[in-house]
Amino acid sequence: MTTVIDAVQELPDKELLSRHAQGDDRAFGELVRRHRERMWAVAIRVLGDSEEAADALQDAFLSAFRGAHRFRGEAQVSTWLHRIVINACHDRMRRKMVRPAVPTDDATLDVISNERTKVSTPDPTGSSDSAMDVHAALGRLPEDQRLALVLVDMMGYRVDEAADILEVAPGTVKSRCARGRARLLPYLSHLRNPGPARDVTSPRGGDRAS
Amino acid sequence: MTSHVDAETLALSAEGLLEHHEEDAVQQHVADCATCAAQRSELADVPQVLAEVSAPPLPDSIAARLDDVLRAEAGNRSGSGGSEDSGGSVSAAEAPGVAGSEPPGDVVPMRRRFGSSHRWINYLAVAAAAVVVVGGGSAVVRNLAVGPTAGEQLSGPAGGGAAESSAHKDSALSYQPLVVRSGTVYTAAGIDEQAASVLDGTDPAASDGSGAPQGDADGSAQDGRAGSSDIPPDVSSCVQSLAGDSGDQPLLIDLAEYSSGGSTDTAWAMYYGSRPGDEAQDSYDVVVLAPGCGTEDSAPEDDVLTRTTVPAP
Numbered sequence: 001m002t003t004v005i006d007a008v009q010e011l012p013d014k015e016l017l018s019r020h021a022q023g024d025d026r027a028f029g030e031l032v033r034r035h036r037e038r039m040w041a042v043a044i045r046v047l048g049d050s051e052e053a054a055d056a057l058q059d060a061f062l063s064a065f066r067g068a069h070r071f072r073g074e075a076q077v078s079t080w081l082h083r084i085v086i087n088a089c090h091d092r093m094r095r096k097m098v099r100p101a102v103p104t105d106d107a108t109l110d111v112i113s114n115e116r117t118k119v120s121t122p123d124p125t126g127s128s129d130s131a132m133d134v135h136a137a138l139g140r141l142p143e144d145q146r147l148a149l150v151l152v153d154m155m156g157y158r159v160d161e162a163a164d165i166l167e168v169a170p171g172t173v174k175s176r177c178a179r180g181r182a183r184l185l186p187y188l189s190h191l192r193n194p195g196p197a198r199d200v201t202s203p204r205g206g207d208r209a210s
Numbered sequence: 211m212t213s214h215v216d217a218e219t220l221a222l223s224a225e226g227l228l229e230h231h232e233e234d235a236v237q238q239h240v241a242d243c244a245t246c247a248a249q250r251s252e253l254a255d256v257p258q259v260l261a262e263v264s265a266p267p268l269p270d271s272i273a274a275r276l277d278d279v280l281r282a283e284a285g286n287r288s289g290s291g292g293s294e295d296s297g298g299s300v301s302a303a304e305a306p307g308v309a310g311s312e313p314p315g316d317v318v319p320m321r322r323r324f325g326s327s328h329r330w331i332n333y334l335a336v337a338a339a340a341v342v343v344v345g346g347g348s349a350v351v352r353n354l355a356v357g358p359t360a361g362e363q364l365s366g367p368a369g370g371g372a373a374e375s376s377a378h379k380d381s382a383l384s385y386q387p388l389v390v391r392s393g394t395v396y397t398a399a400g401i402d403e404q405a406a407s408v409l410d411g412t413d414p415a416a417s418d419g420s421g422a423p424q425g426d427a428d429g430s431a432q433d434g435r436a437g438s439s440d441i442p443p444d445v446s447s448c449v450q451s452l453a454g455d456s457g458d459q460p461l462l463i464d465l466a467e468y469s470s471g472g473s474t475d476t477a478w479a480m481y482y483g484s485r486p487g488d489e490a491q492d493s494y495d496v497v498v499l500a501p502g503c504g505t506e507d508s509a510p511e512d513d514v515l516t517r518t519t520v521p522a523p
Contacts, residue, residue: 009475009476023287025284028280028284029277029280032276032277032280036268036273036276037267037268040267040268040272041265041268044265044266045263045265050266050269050272054269054272054275057272057276058275058276058279061276061279061280062279062280062283065280065283065284066283130259130262130263131263131264131265134259134260134263135263149260152257153256153257153260153261154260154261154263156261171227174225174226174227175222175225175227177221177225178218178221178222178224178225178227179218179221179222181221181253181256181257182216182217182218182220182221182253183217183218184256184260185217185249185252185253185256188256188259189252191259
């Protein structure tokens with residue numbers, strides 16, 4: 001028994017996916033365990049809301065579960081999963097626009113407040129608010145630009161990896177990133193550079209030693 | 211070019227996307243214009259600002275809900291037509307887009323084939339449980355603080371180092387374990403040596419941050435940047451459950467493997483300082499754990515694969 005499970009854990013993603021398509025029920029669980037953290041990281045950054053991200057993740061893995069036979073071997077499984085998650089996020093965003101004024105639920109607030117407190121104690125840059133500020137700012141971007149920035153700037157993927165996931169040319173990813181950054185600039189400028197701390201009175205006076 | 215260069219043009223220029231003549235004009239203007247030069251440097255910082263935004267790790271409650279939903283789906287699939295090959299029957303149930311353009315996960319899994327009503331009820335039960343779990347998620351999330359903190363330290367571009375040694379002394383709030391993937395395969399017989407060698411390369415008490423991840427053994431290499439998302443949330447809950455009432459937290463967590471009886475599995479090595487909170491350590495208590503420690507139905511001690519105490523390097 002255990003040896004069988006061990007074997008599943010050693011299999012490459014592609015093999016797991018094809019075993020799943022052949023009816024092996026453990027294979028997909030292993031795939032989920034391998035990729036869920038990263039997929040969550042994408043979804044939460046794209047959607048900026050843990051409840052939405054959770055739903056998107058669930059939609060995505062269900063889609064992948066059912067659509068495994070549609071996976072074409074030339075892509076990485078992880079690339080394919082990214083696409084599915086991003087599509088699921090896209091659907092979520094679209095639905096949200098149809099149904100505006102989603103009340104902020106407690107779960108979200110808790111995540112946000114956790115976000116605020118965990119940035120350890122005194123933070124002179126005030127960056128504890130930055131996660132919220134950035135999410136709000138990202139929310140103002142066209143979706144294409146937001147996705148490119150999430151993958152490249154936030155997740156640190158290479159441009160060609162992001163291009164693969166988004167199924168566009170690398171140059172397109174670059175220009176989406178560039179335009180997105182330019183748009184974000186006004187909202188983020190207060191987050192960079194703790195800035196001249198002398199805005200607040202410096203304890204050390206000028207040269208007017210008396 | 212007399213007027214200022216707009217932010218978008220500057221950003222495109224930074225990506226090398228402008229035509230030659232346009233690029234030349236931008237360069238010339240920026241060379242003489244402090245305003246545009248400043249804006250260009252602000253733009254250059256945007257990726258950094260974005261990279262530093264942390265996101266909460268996947269809450270256990272959501273991971274569990276995912277498992278439940280997929281288990282229900284699997285049960286559904288095997289129950290729906292034993293003889294039928296899964297591929298065909300499943301595909302029929304789906305819209306062209308890969309990602310379901312169907313309503314929220316709620317009813318989807320069963321919709322196409324809830325011919326048998328008991329399965330339907332089953333699924334509702336799962337869904338109801340999932341809702342409850344999500345509601346209770348906040349408590350879990352709060353307990354995960356260890357994960358993201360570690361992630362920041364891991365990925366933290368520059369900085370951090372200097373402030374760190376003093377941070378160790380402070381309260382639990384500033385507690386930051388180093389998280390590494392040393393690539394070590396721990397064994398019961400070799401753990402002393404293995405732990406010593408990991409410590410050699412990564413002294414968690416050292417304040418210079420040199421303990422950053424050694425070699426990207428494998429996985430995380432995909433993006434070359436270890437983010438908070440790379441630290442399994444189960445690790446955090448494991449730490450929490452081990453800490454129990456004592457509140458002891460490891461200084462170093464090695465996401466590694468453990469080999470025993472011919473099989474090698476993922477394992478987490480937690481390095482506890484002998485003098486909690488103190489920078490100078492005489493020795494480290496090392497505990498190697500099987501993933502799954504920290505789940506509610508297993509006592510943490512049951513998941514200890516091996517343990518030892520090694521002198522500090």
